[in-house]
Amino acid sequence: MFRFSPRLSAALCSMALCSLSAAVAEPAKSPPHWGYAGSHGTAHWARLDAGFATCASGQRQSPIDIRDATPAALPELGFSYGKVAPAIFNNGHTVQVNVPGGQTLQVGERRYELLQFHFHTPSEEKVAGKSSAMVAHFVHRDAEGRLGVVAVLLQPGAAGSAFDEVLAHLPQRAGETLSVADLALDLNALLPAQRGYYDFEGSLTTPPCSEGVHWMVLREPMRVQPEHLKAFRRLYPANARPVQPLHGREVRVSQ
Numbered sequence: 001m002f003r004f005s006p007r008l009s010a011a012l013c014s015m016a017l018c019s020l021s022a023a024v025a026e027p028a029k030s031p032p033h034w035g036y037a038g039s040h041g042t043a044h045w046a047r048l049d050a051g052f053a054t055c056a057s058g059q060r061q062s063p064i065d066i067r068d069a070t071p072a073a074l075p076e077l078g079f080s081y082g083k084v085a086p087a088i089f090n091n092g093h094t095v096q097v098n099v100p101g102g103q104t105l106q107v108g109e110r111r112y113e114l115l116q117f118h119f120h121t122p123s124e125e126k127v128a129g130k131s132s133a134m135v136a137h138f139v140h141r142d143a144e145g146r147l148g149v150v151a152v153l154l155q156p157g158a159a160g161s162a163f164d165e166v167l168a169h170l171p172q173r174a175g176e177t178l179s180v181a182d183l184a185l186d187l188n189a190l191l192p193a194q195r196g197y198y199d200f201e202g203s204l205t206t207p208p209c210s211e212g213v214h215w216m217v218l219r220e221p222m223r224v225q226p227e228h229l230k231a232f233r234r235l236y237p238a239n240a241r242p243v244q245p246l247h248g249r250e251v252r253v254s255q
């Protein structure tokens, strides 16, 4: 698909065609293409667009290898999740489950609302150097716009969990959304019984890699049936950003 690059638009402006190029370029503008391998892969993100510079220059990037965490009196994770009718969306980088408003997470004074959750394989975060088979990232935002992401690590297991209800309905094409009429997904059933967690400051793990994200990685993993792990990997065989340097950040773990 043809689209105007900023450089081309500038060149056209210098040719007194600026208003024309702007009028044409705006509707056709699409986000820069990025991926996990090759010339648009994780090592090249910062070069793909000026807006992605933080992917290389950031000092608080995610994911990280979690080790040597400091025990701390962290606030409890107060989930107020219920049953929702999710919209399951293949966004071209992962499968993302959009949920209606009203699902909240209280952490100390901060009250977050759940926006969506999505998957990576293998897990982006490592614990003592080890990845899990998969991870689900629950992306929340508070009233001030600050993001808080809860990570639930996933390991294959025959018994499975409520994640299987989601992974049994994977939209096969990028841009496709599935609304499963008879699926009342119990979001609580996606959380492990033990809510101990690792806590650190980080970033989005996809471009533009924006920082100021509060990460909470649950220590207890959940299970998914191996066939559903395989089904996800048929769509996205490897959609995990490599671990990033800590640059002196403290990682805390709830006692």
Ligand SMILES: [Zn+2]
Pocket (backbone or CB within 6 Å): 118, 119, 120, 137, 205
């Ligand atoms: Zn993620």
